[in-house]
Amino acid sequence: MTVFHDAATRVECDSIARWKKDGKPVVGYTCSYTPAEIFYAVDILPVRLRGIETDGMEVGDSYFGPFICSFPKCILQLAGKGRFSFLDGAIITPGCDGMRRLDECWRKAGEDFEGIVPDYFYYFDVPHKSENHGMAWYIEEINQLIKSVEDHFNVNITNEKLQAAIREFNKGRRLLNEIERLRCEKDVVVSGTDVFAAAVAGTVMPRDEYTAELKKWVSALKKRKTSLSEGKHRVMLVGSISDEIDLFELIENTQKALIVGENLCFGIRYEGNEIAEDGDPIEALAGHYLGSSVCPRMYGKYKERLAMLKERIGQSRAEGVIMQNIRFCDLHGAENALFERDLEAMGIPCLRVEREYGPHIDIGRMKLRINAFLERIEGRKKANKGDGDET
Amino acid sequence: MITAGIDIGSITAKAAVLNDGKILGTRVLFTGYNAKQAGRMVLDELIREIDMSMDAINAVVSTGYGRNSVDFADKAVTEITCHGTGAHFIDPEIRFIVDVGGQDSKVIRIDETGRVLDFAMNDKCAAGTGRFLEVMARALEVDLDAFGPLSLQADAASKISSICTVFAESEVISLISKGETRENIIAGIHDAAASRISAMARRVGIVPPVMMTGGVAKNIGAVRALETRLETPIRVSPHAQVNGAIGAAILARKL
Numbered sequence: 001m002t003v004f005h006d007a008a009t010r011v012e013c014d015s016i017a018r019w020k021k022d023g024k025p026v027v028g029y030t031c032s033y034t035p036a037e038i039f040y041a042v043d044i045l046p047v048r049l050r051g052i053e054t055d056g057m058e059v060g061d062s063y064f065g066p067f068i069c070s071f072p073k074c075i076l077q078l079a080g081k082g083r084f085s086f087l088d089g090a091i092i093t094p095g096c097d098g099m100r101r102l103d104e105c106w107r108k109a110g111e112d113f114e115g116i117v118p119d120y121f122y123y124f125d126v127p128h129k130s131e132n133h134g135m136a137w138y139i140e141e142i143n144q145l146i147k148s149v150e151d152h153f154n155v156n157i158t159n160e161k162l163q164a165a166i167r168e169f170n171k172g173r174r175l176l177n178e179i180e181r182l183r184c185e186k187d188v189v190v191s192g193t194d195v196f197a198a199a200v201a202g203t204v205m206p207r208d209e210y211t212a213e214l215k216k217w218v219s220a221l222k223k224r225k226t227s228l229s230e231g232k233h234r235v236m237l238v239g240s241i242s243d244e245i246d247l248f249e250l251i252e253n254t255q256k257a258l259i260v261g262e263n264l265c266f267g268i269r270y271e272g273n274e275i276a277e278d279g280d281p282i283e284a285l286a287g288h289y290l291g292s293s294v295c296p297r298m299y300g301k302y303k304e305r306l307a308m309l310k311e312r313i314g315q316s317r318a319e320g321v322i323m324q325n326i327r328f329c330d331l332h333g334a335e336n337a338l339f340e341r342d343l344e345a346m347g348i349p350c351l352r353v354e355r356e357y358g359p360h361i362d363i364g365r366m367k368l369r370i371n372a373f374l375e376r377i378e379g380r381k382k383a384n385k386g387d388g389d390e391t
Numbered sequence: 392m393i394t395a396g397i398d399i400g401s402i403t404a405k406a407a408v409l410n411d412g413k414i415l416g417t418r419v420l421f422t423g424y425n426a427k428q429a430g431r432m433v434l435d436e437l438i439r440e441i442d443m444s445m446d447a448i449n450a451v452v453s454t455g456y457g458r459n460s461v462d463f464a465d466k467a468v469t470e471i472t473c474h475g476t477g478a479h480f481i482d483p484e485i486r487f488i489v490d491v492g493g494q495d496s497k498v499i500r501i502d503e504t505g506r507v508l509d510f511a512m513n514d515k516c517a518a519g520t521g522r523f524l525e526v527m528a529r530a531l532e533v534d535l536d537a538f539g540p541l542s543l544q545a546d547a548a549s550k551i552s553s554i555c556t557v558f559a560e561s562e563v564i565s566l567i568s569k570g571e572t573r574e575n576i577i578a579g580i581h582d583a584a585a586s587r588i589s590a591m592a593r594r595v596g597i598v599p600p601v602m603m604t605g606g607v608a609k610n611i612g613a614v615r616a617l618e619t620r621l622e623t624p625i626r627v628s629p630h631a632q633v634n635g636a637i638g639a640a641i642l643a644r645k646l
Contacts, residue, residue, distance in 0.1 A: 344509070349509075352511075364456065365495075365512075368456070368469055368470075368471075368512075369512060371469045372469040372470075372471035372472060372507070372510060375468065375469055375471065375472045375507065376471075376472075376507045376508075376509075376510070379472070379506040379507055380506070383502075383504070383506055
């Protein structure tokens with residue numbers, strides 16, 4: 001577990017440092033729509049860019065302005081402070097408009113802060129629809145990305161290499177799926193914090209090293225007997241992008257709740273969906289990364305997302321859903337309101353909170369809302385048992 | 392059973408002592424810098440006032456933003472639950488509470504037992520809170536206690552368009568320089584705060600009868616503005632400011 005926590009809580013974790021020491025390149029990417037297998041296929045370490053360990057916002061604020069999500073601002077802040085100097089390349093993707101703007105803000109900041117833009121800096125476009133022309137467009141984008149990587153890094157990305165990378169990534173997906181099943185048990189033996197750390201670690205660690213560590217951990221989890229869910233409220237955490245282990249800790253440190261599932265941009269979301277290991281690997285990657293995505297940036301997918309959330313709530317026996325959105329996150333802010341309306345109508349308690357990402361995390365206010373929500377769930381349970389609060 | 396509730400808010404610390412559902416006394420002090428000390432002091436002063444010893448108190452529940460700093464409390468409960476319980480104790484018909492304190496405002500929907508069904512709070516913004524009114528009172532050089540009565544004398548409430556306390560203050564200063572009357576400006580300020588709170592209330596779903604709690608409930612102008620915005624009468628108990636502490640003392644009976 002230590003290796004996962006190290007990878008999840010440090011921008012330049014030990015795994016990245018070791019990779020660099022071997023003289024191999026590292027490419028950062030910003031969004032779950034980037035097929036990381038393309039890089040791993042040719043010994044380039046794909047690393048999901050994150051905003052943790054930010055301790056100020058002067059660079060981010062200067063180029064983005066105040067009225068935008070703090071996540072891309074934190075990434076730019078770290079870039080401006082030279083914290084991404086280990087990157088040989090960066091891929092920017094329009095996961096949302098804030099992330100799209102990271103492309104131009106980072107380039108502009110590079111004019112003022114020497115050396116902060118990696119030599120290879122690529123804008124990878126992603127359509128908002130996965131049907132027909134959207135899928136054809138995305139496949140074309142993947143082909144262009146491959147050509148660009150081949151030209152810049154002087155590598156040859158063959159179908160065989162892509163299929164080998166897909167197989168390696170799938171091993172991790174299967175293992176994470178096994179953890180998801182453990183979280184659905186009546187007695188859950190693993191904390192949401194640890195699971196999330198393991199999931200985030202998968203976005204930055206070399207994949208074979210990750211698979212090996214994950215295999216060991218899953219095997220150990222299966223032998224655990226002590227229930228962590230006993231006497232606690234089972235909750236799900238959903239909403240805006242988050243890679244913050246401390247957000248999970250904040251909830252679980254109340255000692256009243258266990259996070260049994262999440263639907264976040266980082267974390268376990270599509271692990272049920274493995275990528276086809278045979279056939280055309282580019283079509284397989286596109287089918288997974290675009291075709292199976294139901295994140296709120298995609299048009300016309302709300303009903304699918306709601307159905308998926310309902311299914312996961314049922315499977316994980318969640319008793320409430322905590323919906324967070326980073327201030328100015330339109331996608332999740334709007335969607336959380338819809339989720340709240342529809343889930344509450346089904347009798348599933350929801351908490352909707354707005355917050356900042358990074359150094360501005362408002363711990364006291366978050367704690368109050370979370371504790372009040374857990375008291376609400378407790379009151380509901382007591383009422384259902386006929387142990388009402390007659391005063 | 393004698394129980395005490397301590398509510399440490401951002402501006403005031405409140406205490407209530409109850410004996411089997413009967414209020415023996417309540418007390419309000421400024422919280423000041425040291426929340427821990429304020430919790431101890433407000434209860435000490437109250438038990439002295441009602442001529443009781445600390446040993447006679449069987450259980451203590453703390454609430455409010457400083458709830459975890461009350462080291463002698465048997466349990467800390469959030470103010471959402473405490474306000475629900477307190478409002479139900481004072482008036483069992485109440486189904487909806489608007490609590491406006493110094494630091495935040497909250498709306499709470501409760502059932503016939505006082506159990507919280509849903510709630511919402513303002514997020515990271517002083518607009519629509521007691522602090523917002525304090526800042527405005529300073530800009531207008533009016534004592535906060537006079538705010539309510541003055542606003543009722545307005546002939547037309549000024550329009551305060553900004554929801555941000557800092558921007559609203561500069562807007563108020565512009566209105567003063569334009570020669571707008573204090574009464575109209577104050578009525579506009581109350582309406583701006585009420586507008587923000589009512590949007591939050593509609594999200595949770597307003598179910599009358601509605602009670603207003605918290606220090607701002609003492610401001611008749613704020614109550615009237617909220618009644619207009621919510622389109623329903625609002626009940627205000629004489630214990631509005633100490634409602635959370637009373638709820639905490641009620642919950643202490645179950646420990």
